[in-house]
Amino acid sequence: MGMKIQSLELIYYDLENDTFPSLVYSNLAGVPIPYRYDIKGKDVIITTDLGGGAKMTGKISEDGNTFSGGWRPNPGKESSGNVAYDFIGTRIK
Structure with missing residues (x-):
C-alpha cells in the first residue's frame, strides 16, 4: 500500500507472574500498545486489551525456525483495527 x-x-520478564509484558510504540497508534506474552515450551499466547482485546495463539516449530498462529479479537470486539488473521514467520539466517 506504500x-x-x-x-x-520493549519486552521484559515479570518474575512474579511468569509472563513477558511489553509495550509497542508504533507510528500507527498514538499511544503505546500493551501486550502480554505467555510462553510455555513451544506454545506462545500473546494478549492485548487495546481496542476491546485480542489474543494470538501460536507455536514455535521443533527446530525453532518457524512460528505460526493467528490473532483473534475478543468476541464482540471485531472492528477495522482489530481483525482476525493467521500468519507464518520464518527465521532468516
Missing part, C-alpha cells in the same frame, strides 16, 4: 510502518517493542 505506507511505511515503524515500531519498537
Whole structure:
C-alpha cells in the first residue's frame, strides 16, 4: 500500500507472574500498545486489551525456525483495527 510502518517493542520478564509484558510504540497508534506474552515450551499466547482485546495463539516449530498462529479479537470486539488473521514467520539466517 506504500505506507511505511515503524515500531519498537520493549519486552521484559515479570518474575512474579511468569509472563513477558511489553509495550509497542508504533507510528500507527498514538499511544503505546500493551501486550502480554505467555510462553510455555513451544506454545506462545500473546494478549492485548487495546481496542476491546485480542489474543494470538501460536507455536514455535521443533527446530525453532518457524512460528505460526493467528490473532483473534475478543468476541464482540471485531472492528477495522482489530481483525482476525493467521500468519507464518520464518527465521532468516
